[in-house]
Amino acid sequence: MNEQLLRDLVPAVIGVLVRRGADFGSAEDAVQDALVEALRVWPDHPPQDPKGWLVTVAWRKFLDATRAETSRRRREALVDSEPMPGPVDAVDDTLQLYFLCAHPSLTPASSVALTLRAVGGLTTRQIAQAYLVPEATMAQRISRAKRTVSGVRLNQPGSLATVLRVLYLVFNEGYSGDVDLAAEAIRLTRQLAEKTSDEEVAGLLALMLLHHARRSARTRPSAAWCPSPSRTGACGTPA
Amino acid sequence: MAKYLLLKHYRGGPAPIVDFAPMDQWTPDEVNAHVQFMQDFTTRLKEMGEFVDTQGLAPAGAFVRYDGEGRPPVTDGPFAETKDLIAGWYIIDVESWDRAVELAGELSAAPGPCGKPIYEWLEVRPFLGGAPTFTE
Numbered sequence: 103m104n105e106q107l108l109r110d111l112v113p114a115v116i117g118v119l120v121r122r123g124a125d126f127g128s129a130e131d132a133v134q135d136a137l138v139e140a141l142r143v144w145p146d147h148p149p150q151d152p153k154g155w156l157v158t159v160a161w162r163k164f165l166d167a168t169r170a171e172t173s174r175r176r177r178e179a180l181v182d183s184e185p186m187p188g189p190v191d192a193v194d195d196t197l198q199l200y201f202l203c204a205h206p207s208l209t210p211a212s213s214v215a216l217t218l219r220a221v222g223g224l225t226t227r228q229i230a231q232a233y234l235v236p237e238a239t240m241a242q243r244i245s246r247a248k249r250t251v252s253g254v255r256l257n258q259p260g261s262l263a264t265v266l267r268v269l270y271l272v273f274n275e276g277y278s279g280d281v282d283l284a285a286e287a288i289r290l291t292r293q294l295a296e297k298t299s300d301e302e303v304a305g306l307l308a309l310m311l312l313h314h315a316r317r318s319a320r321t322r323p324s325a326a327w328c329p330s331p332s333r334t335g336a337c338g339t340p341a
Numbered sequence: 342m343a344k345y346l347l348l349k350h351y352r353g354g355p356a357p358i359v360d361f362a363p364m365d366q367w368t369p370d371e372v373n374a375h376v377q378f379m380q381d382f383t384t385r386l387k388e389m390g391e392f393v394d395t396q397g398l399a400p401a402g403a404f405v406r407y408d409g410e411g412r413p414p415v416t417d418g419p420f421a422e423t424k425d426l427i428a429g430w431y432i433i434d435v436e437s438w439d440r441a442v443e444l445a446g447e448l449s450a451a452p453g454p455c456g457k458p459i460y461e462w463l464e465v466r467p468f469l470g471g472a473p474t475f476t477e
Contacts (some may be wrong), residue, residue, distance in 0.1 A: 145448065209436055210436070211342040211436055212390075232388075233434070235392075235393050239387060239391070239392050239434065241390075242388055242389065242390040243390030244378050244390075246389070246390055286372050291345065
């Protein structure tokens with residue numbers, strides 16, 4: 103199974119579910135369930151439209167979970183009031199998820215954690231390792247962030263400025279643990295840049311790429327820091 | 342986020358506000374209340390997603406240093422004064438210096454004899470090389 107494809111699809115599918123009315127935490131759970139199903143089914147029956155497949159299965163999982171959790175009356179009302187799953191529309195839901203994860207009601211640290219989890223598709227353990235905190239601490243931070251934004255509906259444009267701030271924070275954290283956060287920040291910013299023509303986004307991406315290209319020149323092979331005069335353009339690597 | 346060490350100086354640090362007796366003279370209930378206070382504090386930190394680590398330190402131990410090539414390390418101890426005693430630490434990962442100070446203030450109010458706060462001095466130290474706290 104193509105992991106890169108899945109990591110690109112997951113935030114979009116979560117976005118679809120949230121737009122259809124699922125709260126954020128349930129949407130994420132449902133998508134995880136759908137991925138488990140995909141692991142089982144796809145090797146023998148690869149879907150023609152992976153995103154559509156995931157949306158359909160995740161929505162069903164969401165409804166199942168909702169039915170199990172709420173009283174019969176509430177469940178019936180919900181199912182009755184929600185639109186039936188239709189074809190996936192062309193609105194970019196990934197972008198909405200960026201906005202949600204960088205919602206102004208969240209602290210910068212919470213936004214960072216939630217963005218890496220929901221948009222970046224990193225595991226809680228990976229994020230905890232990258233930020234050198236216990237996994238349980240990061241899990242709490244993420245679940246608190248999810249609770250904070252659980253009432254937020256994605257029916258209005260978010261603030262691109264908060265998104266850019268979060269992405270830059272991720273980039274700035276560099277890299278540690280087994281996740282290269284600088285590369286992850288570039289990946290997420292590149293993805294964002296494909297979805298908007300905002301020049302600030304292009305600017306941030308350019309800034310990241312410029313810094314990143316010089317990354318290998320900052321240290322000698324011994325891992326000692328290079329004083330800046332001895333850095334040369336030749337040390338740079340294309341990003 | 343930035344990490345801070347909260348170093349518990351017990352009866353040391355700047356001039357004490359309350360000159361309380363050493364813990365080995367407290368009643369078991371007073372000790373239990375003190376320990377419970379810190380466990381509750383730890384639980385709150387975990388729930389807030391701000392907890393990294395905590396340890397208590399035994400009063401035993403000594404200063405140790407290098408004493409030149411081929412010579413055994415020099416030790417100086419055990420600690421004579423409880424003034425030198427570091428009782429333990431917390432490591433927290435928080436949004437700002439102000440939040441670190443706020444938490445240290447809470448921890449300092451741990452109860453001692455008669456259940457009264459001991460006004461313990463806590464040394465609050467940012468980690469070197471940690472990401473700078475974000476400000477607008």
